[in-house]
Amino acid sequence: MIIGVTEHGHKELVAVEDGHRESEASWRELLTGLRERGLDNAPKLAVGDGALGFWKALSKVFPDTRHQRCWVHKTANVLDKLPKSVQPKVKSDLHEIYLAETRDGAHKAFDSTLRRFRDKYPKAMENLEKDRDELLAFYDFPAAHWIHLRTTNPIESTFATVRLRTKRSRSCGNRDTTLSMVFKLLQSAQKRWKRIKGFNQLKLVVNNVQFRDGERVDDQSGRDAA
Structure with missing residues (x-):
């Protein structure tokens, strides 16, 4: 499961697929699918847990993307x-x-x-x-974004609901049925996701404006010069 953020700061479900035990091949298939669907510019930063398969696949599909561990x-x-x-x-x-x-x-x-x-x-x-x-x-990104960049909690809390539902359902049917159910649950959860702080600074990040310790480098240098 991958969550992205729109230019207006709204979290959005970008992709969800089943895979084999967090394998590199499964993650690579998912990430390649994103690129083929139009994600031409590599994400500036990816936040994830310690799943080695994800980071290996990310380095191959989007080698310019920075890594932030949860x-x-x-x-x-x-x-x-x-x-x-x-x-x-x-x-x-x-x-x-x-x-x-x-x-x-x-x-x-x-x-x-x-x-x-x-x-x-x-x-x-x-x-x-x-x-x-x-x-x-995360220190190389806007300070307002730090609270969102230090953790994968939006994914974890959402998937906790999914896991609870699948356990109660016991038998979820075949692969396609299970994946469809998970997708619908995630779509429903998406409506409750909160807008990120400092969304107006997303454009700066996309346009490669440099940040140091959460502040724009040009702003900081201007104060230092003063």
Whole structure:
């Protein structure tokens, strides 16, 4: 399932297909279908969880698209490798990273977390550190968009409803019937999706206006010069 955003800031269902266990081939088929349907310009940023198949396929179909890893999924993955008694402390540290006002601030918080927990919990910190750049890509986009770019929650919350419905239905029929039911459920959910903040800045992103720490680079340089 892929969600996009219109020029007026409305989230819109772009594609949904069944696939084989998040495989690269399945994702590549879906993404290639988008390009063939008219998505000629590569998306500026894609937000997703740790599904390797998606990122591999994206790099082949839209090689210019930046990668942003979902902080909700990353937090869950890191905490899963920790004793419950330590999880609140690490979770608080992770909040300090992605809520930092600047990329430099995020890196400092990142380094602090690694120093604090790496010796005792190497697997958890390795899981965090390996996606460092992809976790902080959102800093190169408008600050108003950050809340939307740090997570895939719109997809996850929508699919929770879909999973609940399919479990209750038990037997959903054949492949086409199941896919049609999922599509209709997603269409219905789409009506409740909230408009993104700062949608008026989407045009700037599409037109390759550069941002640093959430602010336009030309605006920042103008203040620095003053």
